[in-house]
Amino acid sequence: xxxxxxxxxxxxxxxxxxxxxxxxxxxxxxxxxxxxxxxxxxxxxxxxxxxxxxxxxxxxxxxxxxxxxxxxxxxxxxxxxxxxxxxxxxxxxxxxxxxxxxxxxxxxxxxxxxxxxxxxxxxxxxxxxxxxxxxxxxxxxxxxxxxxxxxxxxxxxxxxxxxxxxxxxxxxxxxxxxxxxxxxxxxxxxxxxxxxxxxxxxxxxxxxx
Amino acid sequence: xxxxxxxxxxxxxxxxxxxxxxxxxxxxxxxxxxxxxxxxxxxxxxxxxxxxxxxxxxxxxxxxxxxxxxxxxxxxxxxxxxxxxxxxxxxxxxxxxxxxxxxxxxxxxxxxxxxxxxxxxxxxxxxxxxxxxxxxxxxxxxxxxxxxxxxxxxxxxxxxxxxxxxxxxxxxxxxxxxxxxxxxxxxxxxxxxxxxxxxxxxxxxxxxxxxxxxxxxxxxxxxxxxxxxxxxxxxxxxxxxxxxxxxxxxxxxxxxxxxxxxxxxxxxxxxxxxxxxxxxxxxxxxxxxxxxxxxxxxxxxxxxxxxxxxxxxxxxxxxxxxxxxxxxxxxxxxxxxxxxxxxxxxxxxxxxxxxxxxxxxxxxxxxxxxxxxxxxxxxxxxxxxxxxxxxxxxxxxxxxxxxxxxxxxxxxxxxxxxxxxxxxxxxxxxxxxxxxxxxxxxxxxxxxxxxxxxxxxxxxxxxxxxxxxxxxxxxxxxxxxxxxxxxxxxxxxxxxxxxxxxxxxxxxxxxxxxxxxxxxxxxxx
Numbered sequence: 001x002x003x004x005x006x007x008x009x010x011x012x013x014x015x016x017x018x019x020x021x022x023x024x025x026x027x028x029x030x031x032x033x034x035x036x037x038x039x040x041x042x043x044x045x046x047x048x049x050x051x052x053x054x055x056x057x058x059x060x061x062x063x064x065x066x067x068x069x070x071x072x073x074x075x076x077x078x079x080x081x082x083x084x085x086x087x088x089x090x091x092x093x094x095x096x097x098x099x100x101x102x103x104x105x106x107x108x109x110x111x112x113x114x115x116x117x118x119x120x121x122x123x124x125x126x127x128x129x130x131x132x133x134x135x136x137x138x139x140x141x142x143x144x145x146x147x148x149x150x151x152x153x154x155x156x157x158x159x160x161x162x163x164x165x166x167x168x169x170x171x172x173x174x175x176x177x178x179x180x181x182x183x184x185x186x187x188x189x190x191x192x193x194x195x196x197x198x199x200x201x202x203x204x205x206x207x208x209x
Numbered sequence: 210x211x212x213x214x215x216x217x218x219x220x221x222x223x224x225x226x227x228x229x230x231x232x233x234x235x236x237x238x239x240x241x242x243x244x245x246x247x248x249x250x251x252x253x254x255x256x257x258x259x260x261x262x263x264x265x266x267x268x269x270x271x272x273x274x275x276x277x278x279x280x281x282x283x284x285x286x287x288x289x290x291x292x293x294x295x296x297x298x299x300x301x302x303x304x305x306x307x308x309x310x311x312x313x314x315x316x317x318x319x320x321x322x323x324x325x326x327x328x329x330x331x332x333x334x335x336x337x338x339x340x341x342x343x344x345x346x347x348x349x350x351x352x353x354x355x356x357x358x359x360x361x362x363x364x365x366x367x368x369x370x371x372x373x374x375x376x377x378x379x380x381x382x383x384x385x386x387x388x389x390x391x392x393x394x395x396x397x398x399x400x401x402x403x404x405x406x407x408x409x410x411x412x413x414x415x416x417x418x419x420x421x422x423x424x425x426x427x428x429x430x431x432x433x434x435x436x437x438x439x440x441x442x443x444x445x446x447x448x449x450x451x452x453x454x455x456x457x458x459x460x461x462x463x464x465x466x467x468x469x470x471x472x473x474x475x476x477x478x479x480x481x482x483x484x485x486x487x488x489x490x491x492x493x494x495x496x497x498x499x500x501x502x503x504x505x506x507x508x509x510x511x512x513x514x515x516x517x518x519x520x521x522x523x524x525x526x527x528x529x530x531x532x533x534x535x536x537x538x539x540x541x542x543x544x545x546x547x548x549x550x551x552x553x554x555x556x557x558x559x560x561x562x563x564x565x566x567x568x569x570x571x572x573x574x575x576x577x578x579x580x581x582x583x584x585x586x587x588x589x590x591x592x593x594x595x596x597x598x599x600x601x602x603x604x605x606x607x608x609x610x611x612x613x614x615x616x617x618x619x620x621x622x623x624x625x626x627x628x629x630x631x632x633x634x635x636x637x638x639x640x641x642x643x644x645x646x647x648x649x650x651x652x653x654x655x656x657x658x659x660x661x662x663x664x665x666x667x668x669x670x671x672x673x674x675x676x677x678x679x680x681x682x683x684x685x686x687x688x689x690x691x692x693x694x695x696x697x698x699x700x701x702x703x704x705x706x707x708x709x710x711x712x713x714x715x716x717x718x719x720x721x722x723x724x725x726x727x728x729x730x731x732x733x734x
Binding site: 029046054063069138141143151173176177 | 492
């Protein structure tokens with residue numbers, strides 16, 4: 001979810017903390033089994049350990065909330081346009097906007113010109129893209145690995161997700177990650193990032209619409 | 210020396226006299242006797258049959274998944290096997306195995322010498338068997354989480370049998386919980402002396418009885434919607450139901466369901482670790498507090514299973530996130546307690562060579578491996594990135610379920626083995642089982658973690674040859690087959706040693722500080 005924000009720090013820090021915790025625990029366990037030296041830890045040691053963990057929980061909560069609040073703030077800024085508060089002076093937050101219908105089993109992408117694609121969302125490198133996702137049958141997932149984002153969509157709700165398209169032109173996977181019936185494995189689509197000079201005949205840029 | 214060390218408190222004495230219960234029990238007695246050891250053995254052996262079944266399903270779809278684009282099972286068969294794998298392993302193997310081991314241990318530790326409310330334990334067993342039959346006949350393909358409304362629309366004509374099986378599992382587990390609670394508080398102990406296994410049984414008994422109510426309601430709601438008994442559906446949004454209602458109901462059971470086998474497995478550690486080491490646990494109250502905190506935390510943190518739904522940024526979501534991370538604390542209290550106990554005094558050579566002790570140590574290693582990642586999973590930001598419903602999640606819960614809980618159940622089984630067969634298992638085969646499982650589990654869990662980090666989605670029977678995905682799947686498959694081989698060796702060991710193994714001495718687990726191989730292998734008769 002950080003790629004969308006253009007930062008990668010918080011997640012790397014959390015991965016490092018998790019890995020060091022694992023290593024610390026395993027070292028303690030195998031030291032207890034293999035070392036000759038014996039040692040009876042005091043209760044203070046345990047309380048100290050708990051205090052460190054409380055600190056970690058506080059820090060992890062801070063980082064996580066910071067990350068997703070920034071993501072959501074961007075989303076709310078972008079959707080103001082929809083609710084009529086859009087200020088043309090400031091420009092659009094998102095370059096492209098797709099309505100996505102997740103169904104058994106596939107995705108339909110509807111662009112600003114009401115053109116539907118059953119298997120691809122076509123964007124330009126580095127564009128900020130908003131997906132407004134609905135599902136009309138069962139719970140689906142929506143995951144774009146290259147953009148590092150996952151969402152789960154209930155049939156009775158709408159979920160908005162935004163990403164920053166990769167700078168390299170190419171074809172990137174969009175997949176469902178929630179089991180949604182027997183065709184789940186086929187529920188895939190492509191995020192197609194095409195070069196700036198290429199313009200597919202059917203697709204126009206958001207600004208022109 | 211050994212006598213003096215062993216008698217250090219209630220509940221940790223040398224327990225039973227080894228006797229050949231298995232060989233002298235008729236089938237009729239085994240099925241219907243109310244003797245606590247026979248009820249427990251019935252449960253344990255049924256659990257291993259379920260493990261064989263669930264493991265066979267797993268290997269079948271491991272073969273399917275090894276190579277992309279080659280179909281052997283097809284989507285519907287694959288999903289049926291996957292669903293049955295999950296349900297059989299959790300409801301049929303893990304929970305019955307550790308609960309049955311508690312049935313075996315509790316009456317002796319509590320000094321009651323009989324299982325109170327044995328009738329309820331019998332009923333719990335037979336209801337579970339009926340549920341298993343329903344599952345095998347109905348062959349549901351909606352995964353063990355049975356998300357509405359997908360689980361009413363898979364096109365399987367016998368779908369209702371899956372819903373009924375969910376209700377039956379709830380009934381069975383409610384009865385098991387009542388038996389555990391009653392027996393956990395049965396002995397005449399003062400508050401500070403109740404053995405930790407008693408605390409565990411009491412806490413988990415309550416958690417069983419409270420949480421399965423949610424499972425029963427979820428199962429009934431699914432059946433109700435599928436049969437269209439009520440005009441307005443409970444869960445199906447196309448007929449006025451609410452998905453969120455289902456999610457909250459289901460995960461109010463679904464998260465405690467993780468603890469239902471987990472806490473009894475912890476209780477087994479607290480019972481057999483002092484026996485092998487010959488001294489008390491490092492801290493009694495630390496264990497008690499951890500049990501109570503785990504029990505209290507279980508239900509409220511359920512919603513972390515569907516964090517990236519609807520919205521991710523409300524106050525309630527943040528509350529769940531913090532609470533989930535705080536559950537780290539009771540788990541660490543337990544692990545800290547175990548490691549400190551191992552550190553306190555020299556570890557007897559007799560413990561080092563005992564297969565149950567080895568399994569216990571490695572299950573602690575796996576709870577560290579799987580538990581540390583839970584800290585990451587709890588946070589909404591990484592959860593909305595690569596964690597939610599990718600293979601990262603199976604990596605986490607296989608470390609906890611197989612690496613910890615199942616291995617601890619196996620350790621308990623090896624520990625009890627001389628007490629119900631009168632003979633010792635084969636040390637050599639036990640070692641083979643041990644090493645195959647450790648290496649296989651590590652390969653499998655790490656492979657799943659790597660696949661998850663590369664966004665491999667759960668519940669697919671086929672996938673694109675994306676770099677890293679194929680390699681990870683090959684690792685998981687190799688690990689899976691190593692575990693399967695280890696299981697076959699285990700079964701052979703159990704069957705062969707029951708009649709040909711060495712006769713167990715009066716105390717099968719004596720304390721010997723020095724390794725005297727000749728003495729260890731010498732028959733006691």
